[in-house]
Amino acid sequence: MGEIGGAYFSERFLQFVSEVDDWQEAIRLAAQPLLEEKIIENSYIDAMIQNVLDMGDYIILVPKVAMPHARPEAGTLDNGVSILKLEKPVQFKQGEEVFLILCLATKDNSHHLRLLQKVSAIIDEEEKVEKLLHLRNKTAFLTLVNQYIQEEEEE
Structure with a gap:
């Protein structure tokens, strides 16, 4: 996968x-494209779910957004992010409602930090998240995601 924002966030x-x-199904579904593209193995999905069971809803980074992830050795083969957008929210363990699930897979710390920067550019303001949640078109969604990343990188 490329290093450019658009390469990570493709349709x-x-x-x-x-x-x-339920939230387990949400994580499995969100991770499916990464599994199909051989970026992760099934064990990685199990590890992401286990992390929530063990540590709670720490993956809910901002209201309405969760970012499940696990350690690279749990079954990461490459770097990537997949996104699941729900019309109706899914409740996590502590009752928080989530509409957007960004599944993160990285092979090492440097890629992890770079991808986290891109993800935070998308969700660092409530207004950005709200705009994304109201979009019904995948192309418009990706255009806005990549615009947010570009704006962040130009600052």
Whole structure:
């Protein structure tokens, strides 16, 4: 995968779904594109779910947004991010409602930090998250995501 924001956030890593049964299904579904593209193994998905079971809702970085991840040795083969946007929120363990799930997979710390910077550019303001949640079109969603990243990198 490339280092450019657009390369990480492509349509094949973006899913729009109306609703899911529970947060475990949300994580599994969010991770599916990474699994299909051989960026992660099944063990990585299990590890992400186990992390929430062990440590709680720490993956909810800002209201309405969760970023499940696990250690590289849990089954990361490459670097990537996949995004699941829900119309109806899914409740996590402590009752927080989440509409946007960004599944993060990285092979090492330097890639982890670079991807985190891109992700934080997308969700660092409530207003940005709200705009993304109201979009119904994948192309418009990705255009806005990449615009947020570009604006951050130009500062």
